[in-house]
Amino acid sequence: MTEQTQDIQQEHQKFIEDLGDWQRSHTCGQLTLADDTAEVCLMGWVQYRRDHGGLIFVDLRDRDGLTQVVFSPDIAPAAHENAHILRSEYVLAVKGKVRPRPEGMVNSTMVTGEIEVVAYEWKLLNTSKTPPFPIEDRCDAGENLRLAWRYLDLRRPRMQENLRLRHKVAQTIRRYLDEGGFVEVETPVLTKSTPEGARDFLVPSRLNPGEFYALPQSPQLFKQMLMVSGLDRYFQIVRCFRDEDLRADRQPEFTQVDIEMSFVDEEKVMSMAEGLMARVFKEVMGRELSLPFPRMRWDEAMERYGVDKPDTRFGLELKDITEIVRGSGFKLFAQARLVKGMKVPGGESLTRKEIDAFTEFVKIYGAQGLAWIKIKADEWQSPIAKFLSDEERKGIAEALDLQVGDIVFFQAGEPDMVNAALGNLRVHLAGQLKLIPENSFNFLWVTDFPLYEYDQEEKRFVACHHPFTSPASGHLELMSSDPAKARARAYDMVLNGNEVGGGSIRIHSGDVQRRMFEALGFTPEQAEAQFGFLIQALEQGAPPHGGLAFGLDRLVMLLAGASSIRDVIAFPKTQKATCLLTEAPAPVAAKQLRELGLRLREQPAKEGEAKQGGGVAQA
């Protein structure tokens, strides 16, 4: 803002008046020809002012829309007199009369486009400095600027719609669950740090020096306690916290729709969840979902898609060719534990440069490179084709149903890497090649997850879902005898390749819970110290129970068609977990730390650089 405009805004302060007893009669998105000659009072923000033919026109904006206000020296000279001071984003209250717009000025794209309000009287309620970016949906301001001035960013109609959509989704969920006999119960935010999850945020206790609360990663144990208490059907839309290094589109605090039910099996939980989703789609999006959702075992998802949350809106499935190339002269294939191929129909036209970019992409997932073959009419064009025997070629061609014009990408090595590299490349490619149909919502349940996964770092098995998940029927012995084979009564709801919800049937026996902790490498004493109250509760008449949780941020993002969860969170944090608006976190007074019995390990190097702190992930 220039000095001059600042001076003008300062000068205009003297025009500011109190609201007094003025009362708004309509919003700026309501008036139509049906209101012709009505006397109205509108309040809002000046979107534009333009002076034309001796008249002054102002588009007045509130969250509902825009209404054209006209100040006329003939009709109301006093109202016209000072209207020239009005600037964009000034706050205005105006009383006037509705009339049809003159011919040629009708705007049929707006609800209020056929009328205007002739101002008889107005009050300037506030001025505004010139905003650092225009208040419009088509705003190319960088995200850091938008976050630092979030209250202006949120003035944009698109962001207002996102907040209202989020509200509507939450209300619809609450209504559905309330009707189903679910009781919303608030669980503590100041709770106990437990291992076996992500890193906790800690809160030092002043009244208990040296001790800490943890912010909950989920209310898992509390909702299980509520089932032991006989509450039967619980839900909560609840804030959860994870102190992770923030990858891509994550937030340190996020919102879950947390649900738990007693005396149920998987089928009951899943059909309740499907009904919830159908209700949300119907009420919020006006769309009918077809129920039940398709289901896929985890094994099959990994086999066909390489990931446990397949996007089924498009093909490009992976094919296992390990056996076909088992004795190949191409050592990389012959010696690999897993070799998979993914065919891109018509992908023969991909350029070397594009293929190089895909090669870089798969390196994120630990791949060394990316083998490929283009199927030409007369040859297989490829750096690796020459290593493959005729029989191997035949086998690959059959397995992948190759046609002239296709390209195949290959990955060979450890199964985790092969699946991750090709599975993620699949989604990446589909986006780049525009293979994903717009405006389609593909739901899928993924079931029969492994109970454990091996943690290479800790050299032990850890729970795949969480350590309260029940093993599959008959898999109790596998927990100790062959953990890798044990399956869990867990299920994830996947929408367009995003995990939007997940849950399980829980362990409700104290004995089984003890065996679970044992399988995870806990001594009985460690289990008792960390989870004693849970085991104790399970021995006091715990009913069979299970549930699931939805990630509200991601769900709303998908419904809003937004590209980041930050666009559906009012005040999100950056990738460095800072708030560019309030400059949190911040240093605190020495007295505050003293009261908490804490000392900093080293003085913070930085001072007052919070405003720059932390860029935003590109996701």
Add this chain to the structure above:
Amino acid sequence: MTEQTQDIQQEHQKFIEDLGDWQRSHTCGQLTLADDTAEVCLMGWVQYRRDHGGLIFVDLRDRDGLTQVVFSPDIAPAAHENAHILRSEYVLAVKGKVRPRPEGMVNSTMVTGEIEVVAYEWKLLNTSKTPPFPIEDRCDAGENLRLAWRYLDLRRPRMQENLRLRHKVAQTIRRYLDEGGFVEVETPVLTKSTPEGARDFLVPSRLNPGEFYALPQSPQLFKQMLMVSGLDRYFQIVRCFRDEDLRADRQPEFTQVDIEMSFVDEEKVMSMAEGLMARVFKEVMGRELSLPFPRMRWDEAMERYGVDKPDTRFGLELKDITEIVRGSGFKLFAQARLVKGMKVPGGESLTRKEIDAFTEFVKIYGAQGLAWIKIKADEWQSPIAKFLSDEERKGIAEALDLQVGDIVFFQAGEPDMVNAALGNLRVHLAGQLKLIPENSFNFLWVTDFPLYEYDQEEKRFVACHHPFTSPASGHLELMSSDPAKARARAYDMVLNGNEVGGGSIRIHSGDVQRRMFEALGFTPEQAEAQFGFLIQALEQGAPPHGGLAFGLDRLVMLLAGASSIRDVIAFPKTQKATCLLTEAPAPVAAKQLRELGLRLREQPAKEGEAKQGGGVAQA
């Protein structure tokens, strides 16, 4: 629990079965004679088992009620065979047939009292150790025991009802506000520490070493930002945090119904709030409230009741007799800045012991003692009567409208002490003497609060409400010239002597906000450093706005007729801010502190004594 009962429960484990494909057909509170001969499947907890005349009877309990199940060797011998193992709190699934109870066994006090279910088949879903207290409303277990075994405490019907009532209140509030165009927006829990409030809970930031988030005491600034963003009508049912030394009935985390509106004055906010309360009372309590609520200026409340949240369900008003005793021979009265009397009609029969107890009571509020006079037919019986002249007696008798049989209590000294001592004695006395009508709900608005109060410790004025509260019309100059006289556009909603809600019209001008910080003793630099983003936002087209917040815990407590907010919170904390169930807070691993760049000032003295930690306030 004896060794023997533990052995039995252990022995019974072998009877436990999986739920399998059994599906509950009804709850335990549904079946009536209309269901005669229906085949049903119930699941729940064994309340009692009794064996009678060769039959085994079980009262099966779930959150909806109790149903009598009978195991008969004649009708279903297999079902009867092992039913003797059933113990209280075992979890049972039973299939059977509904039939009328035999004559003489009908229990008309229960919904299901006319029927019983004859068991054909059953499954033991879980055993239970003997609970440390019986699962009944009439439970005399100490509160610490109840909190340590909270999941059992919550099994009691009364506690289940409290949780469901709370849910219903919250749902009703959300529906009302949604219908009124309010949008629920979630604001951050990890935010910035600000001065001018209670003590913040802090959360160390790992990604920004040496810096801290604070947990919000309320979302005040965020909701104001949302008004600047044009959201117009905001609400949130939201957790808030205060690290206070917990007096009586307070919790470190509590829930607010937080509301804000743009383009409104006090009237709009208050009538919205009255409508909300009327809706809650109608839908939850089935009671019609009479609107609008009465209003009282703060001055009058202090004058007549000594407190700013008068309980108007009973009389016992205070009378100022300062002028009457100005020249009294009783120096204590003559020299006091304020002398007030409170008459208790018919209180002449209070014993010396009772009066002594009241004297102890007022000492909490800084009183040195408690003067009193009993009005006998022939004399004023009192230790102080002899110091009072006839004229003074006459003045007092007139001011307080004294009758034979009354007692009057007096307090003299600094106004704050006099009002606090007599005002609180008034409520205490009314409770003791059972002067408070049961089942009555008296609402009252208290308005025109002072803008500031003088903080003796800090030797400066601090905001009475908070520093974002607008001064009354025309009181802008008083903010600097005579702060003690400045009044605020603030209002509290009082219910039966409890502040259930409070709010204000906010400052929406950057200039006024700067003057407010100046009046509070901030330098411009301090104001900028702490609240720069607020002032900046107010200069970007902030609309006039205001709102209020309700304390949900206290409101639900009053609706439930509970005596403590802990009875309407699922997992409350003790007065030492500990959770006796999970044993939070707790020491954390050295690695966790290292990651946060923190050191403890001293090793905590206590070790593993959390279970005893912190008694519960008697409130």
